[in-house]
Amino acid sequence: MAKHIQAIRGMHDVLPGVAPAWRRLEERLCALSRAYGYEEMRMPLVEKTELFVRTIGEVTDIVEKEMYTFEDLGGDSLSLRPEGTASCVRACLEHGLLHNQTQRLWYLGPMFRHERPQKGRYRQFHQWGVEAYGFAGPDIDAELILMSARLWRLLGIDGLKLQLNTLGTPVARAAYREALVTHLEAHRDQLDADSLRRLESNPLRVLDSKNPALQEVIAAAPSLMNYLDEESATHFAELRALLDDAGVAYELNPRLVRGLDYYGKTVFEWQTDRLGAQATVLAGGRYDRLIEQLGGAPTPAIGFALGVERVLALLGEDEDGTRDAPHVYLIVAGAAAEREGRRLAEALRDELPGLRLCQHCGGGSFKAQFRRADRSGATAAIILGDDELAQGRVSVKFLREERAQADVPRAELARFLANILLDGGLAPA
Ligand code: HAM
Numbered sequence: 302m303a304k305h306i307q308a309i310r311g312m313h314d315v316l317p318g319v320a321p322a323w324r325r326l327e328e329r330l331c332a333l334s335r336a337y338g339y340e341e342m343r344m345p346l347v348e349k350t351e352l353f354v355r356t357i358g359e360v361t362d363i364v365e366k367e368m369y370t371f372e373d374l375g376g377d378s379l380s381l382r383p384e385g386t387a388s389c390v391r392a393c394l395e396h397g398l399l400h401n402q403t404q405r406l407w408y409l410g411p412m413f414r415h416e417r418p419q420k421g422r423y424r425q426f427h428q429w430g431v432e433a434y435g436f437a438g439p440d441i442d443a444e445l446i447l448m449s450a451r452l453w454r455l456l457g458i459d460g461l462k463l464q465l466n467t468l469g470t471p472v473a474r475a476a477y478r479e480a481l482v483t484h485l486e487a488h489r490d491q492l493d494a495d496s497l498r499r500l501e502s503n504p505l506r507v508l509d510s511k512n513p514a515l516q517e518v519i520a521a522a523p524s525l526m527n528y529l530d531e532e533s534a535t536h537f538a539e540l541r542a543l544l545d546d547a548g549v550a551y552e553l554n555p556r557l558v559r560g561l562d563y564y565g566k567t568v569f570e571w572q573t574d575r576l577g578a579q580a581t582v583l584a585g586g587r588y589d590r591l592i593e594q595l596g597g598a599p600t601p602a603i604g605f606a607l608g609v610e611r612v613l614a615l616l617g618e619d620e621d622g623t624r625d626a627p628h629v630y631l632i633v634a635g636a637a638a639e640r641e642g643r644r645l646a647e648a649l650r651d652e653l654p655g656l657r658l659c660q661h662c663g664g665g666s667f668k669a670q671f672r673r674a675d676r677s678g679a680t681a682a683i684i685l686g687d688d689e690l691a692q693g694r695v696s697v698k699f700l701r702e703e704r705a706q707a708d709v710p711r712a713e714l715a716r717f718l719a720n721i722l723l724d725g726g727l728a729p730a
Contacts, residue, residue, distance in 0.1 A: 311416070311424030321625045322618035326609065327409060329455060330429045334407040337448050339431060342408045344388035350378040356387035356591060358562025360502040367414040381413035385430040386563070386588070386604060393434065394597045403435035409609075421579030421611050431585075432604035434592070439536050442567045442587065443543035445605055449571060449583050450549050452607075458615050461582060463549065464570045466557035467537040468505075469529045471565065471590070477528035478504055488518045508556045511578075524555040533566050540567060563588040567603065576611055583607040626678025627659035628722050630700075632670040634686040642685050645695075645711070652715040656722075675700055680722060683714075697721075 308314060315323055334341070350370050357363050369381040382388055385408050393399050393406075409429045416422055431448070433441050446463065453461055468474060482504050485492065492500065492507070496515060499506045508519055529537070544551055551569075559568050568586030576582075585605025592600040613619040633642035646660045659677055661670050674682040684696040695714060697707045699721075709717045 309424065311418035311422075313423065313425070316621070317624050318621035319613075319619065322613060322616070322622055323609070326456075326613060326616075326618075327429075330407075330409060330452075330607075333448065333452055333455065334429075334431065337405070337444065339405040339407045339433075342389060342392060342406045343410070344382070344385065344392050344408060346382055346411065346413075347379050348382055348388055348391065350380040352387050352391055353380055353383060355595065356390070356561075356563055357384070358503070360499075361506075361560055361562055363414060363560065367416055369413050369415060383414045384412055384561070385410070385428060385606060386432060386561075386591075389430065389432050389604075390592055390595055390597075390602070394592070394595060399434055399592065399597055399600050403433070405431075405433050407431045419578070421576045421608075421614060423610060427609035428606040429609060430604060430606040432602065434600055434602050436603070437589075437601040439540035439543060439567070441603055442536075442540045443547065445585065445603060446544060446549060446551075446569060447547055449605065449607070450547075453571075456612070456616060458612070460575065461571045461573050463551040464554040464557050464572060465541075465544075465551040466554050466568050467525075467529065467533050468558070468565050468568055468586070469525060469533040473528050473530040473533060474505070474525070474565070477523070477525045480523045480528065481505065481507075484522050485518070491515065491518050503562070505558045506560070508558050509560065519556065526553075526555050536566055559584065559586060563591045563594075565589055569605070573611075573615060576614060579608075579611060581608070582611045582615065624678055625657070626680075627657040628679060629656070629658050629681050629683050629718065630674035630677050630679040631658060631660040631683045631685065632667065632674060633661060634667060634670075634684075635690075638685045638687060638690050641690055645683075645685065645714075649715060649718070653719060656718065681718075 331341070350368070353368060354364055359365075363383045368383055371379060373379050389406060389408065393404060398404055407430060410427060411425050412428050413425055415424055418424060431445060433445065453459065469477070482500065485496070485500050485504060485507060489497070491514070493510070493512050493515065496507045496510055496512070508522065510519065557568055557570060564586040566587040566589065570581045570584040572580040573582055574580065583605055585603070587601070587603045589601045592598070592602055610619065631642055631646055633639045642660060646658055649658055650656055659679065661673060671682065680699070680701055682698045682700055684698060689695050693711050695709055695711060697709055697717065699706070707717070
C-alpha cells in the first residue's frame with residue numbers, strides 16, 4: 302500500500318481528544334481579554350516579507366533563518382507570519398486606528414517559524430497576543446503584567462516566574478552597546494561562531510546565547526542598568542512600584558534582551574522550569590518606536606504574546622483527553638421512525654439550546670445502532686421505534702450507569718433530558 306502523505310514536520314493536527322481543551326483555553330483567553338476592555342483583531346496569515354524584515358529586524362534569528370518566505374505568482378515576496386505584532390501595527394496604520402485614539406487589542410491564531418522542532422517548539426504554533434497603543438506611562442505595562450498574572454490564577458498554573466528588564470531608550474542602548482562590544486572584543490577568543498557574527502551585527506543578542514561555554518563571559522559583561530537614561534530609569538522604577546503595590550513578584554534580569562529588534566524600555570517574560578529548554582510561556586515588552594518606523598505618527602506601544610501549546614502542556618491538556626461526546630444518541634428503527642426522528646431531533650435542539658444530540662445515520666440493526674451509541678460516548682440513547690411512535694413516547698436508555706430504561710412521553714422529553722443532563726448545564730429554553 303502507498304505510504305500516506307504526512308503532515309509537515311513541526312506542524313500538528315489537533316485531534317478530537319485534544320480539541321476541547323484548546324477550545325476551553327481559547328474561550329478563557331477571549332473572556333480575559335474582554336474583562337480588561339481589549340478588542341479582537343484578526344489579521345491575514347501572510348504578509349509582505351518586507352513588513353517582518355523592517356519590524357522584527359534583519360539580523361534576528363526569525364528573519365535570518367526561520368521565515369517561510371516564498372514568491373507568489375505576481376512575483377512579490379511574501380512570508381507566513383512568524384508573530385502577530387508586525388501585522389497588528391500594519392493593520393492599525395492601514396485602517397487609521399491610531400489617529401488621536403488609544404487602542405487595546407488582542408488576537409489569537411497560528412504563527413510560523415522554521416525552527417528545529419522539539420517539545421514545546423513547533424513550526425506552526427499558536428499565540429494569544431495582546432497589544433496596547435497610545436499609552437506612554439508605566440500603568441499600561443503594569444496592566445498587561447497583571448492580566449497575565451490573573452491568567453495563571455484562573456488556569457491554576459503556579460510556579461511561573463516573571464522576569465523583568467528594561468532596554469532603555471535608543472541613546473542609552475547605543476552607549477551600552479559600545480561598552481558591551483569592548484567587553485566582548487576583549488574575550489573574542491572565547492566566543493562561538495554565532496556570537497562572533499552577532500558581535501558585528503547585533504551585540505545585545507550575544508547576551509541571549511544558551512551556549513554554556515559563553516556563560517562566564519556573559520555574566521561578566523557590563524549591565525545595561527548602569528547605562529539607563531533618566532526617562533527609562535523613572536519609567537522602570539514606577540512600573541516596579543506598581544507591581545510591588547499589586548503584589549506581583551518578579552525577578553530583575555538584566556540579561557533579558559528578547560529575540561526581536563523592536564523593543565525598548567520594559568521587557569518581560571513568564572518562565573517555567575517544567576518544559577525543558579522551552580521555558581518561556583508568555584513574553585513581550587514596549588516598542589514605542591515601531592509605529593513611527595512604519596510611517597505612522599510617533600505612538601507608544603506595548604504588548605505580549607503567549608504560546609498556546611506551552612500553556613496546554615503546563616495544564617497537562619496537550620494529550621488525548623475527554624472528547625466532545627454528544628449528550629444523547631438518537632436510535633431510530635424503521636422508515637417512519639427515521640422521518641419522525643429527524644423532526645424530533647430538530648425540535649429537541651430548539652427546546653434545549655446547548656444539547657449535543659447525535660442522530661444515527663446509515664441504518665442497521667438495533668444492535669449495530671447501540672454499538673455506535675456506546676462508542677459515541679453519549680450519556681443516554683433515545684430510542685424511537687414503531688411502538689414508541691404509535692404511542693407518542695420514546696425510550697431512554699442509560700449508557701453509562703446501571704439504571705432502568707425510562708419510558709418518556711414526547712411532551713416531557715425535553716424536561717426529562719434537562720434533568721438527567723444537569724451536569725451538562727442544560728435548561729429548557
Ligand atoms: P516571542 O517571544 O517571539 O514574542 O513569542 C512569544 C511566545 O510565543 C513565546 O514566549 C512562546 O511561548 C511562543 N512561541 C514562540 N515560538 C514558538 C515556537 N516555535 N513553538 C511554540 N511556541 C512558540 C513575540 O512573538 C512577540 N510578537 C510578542 C509581543 C507582542 N511583543 C509585543 N507584543
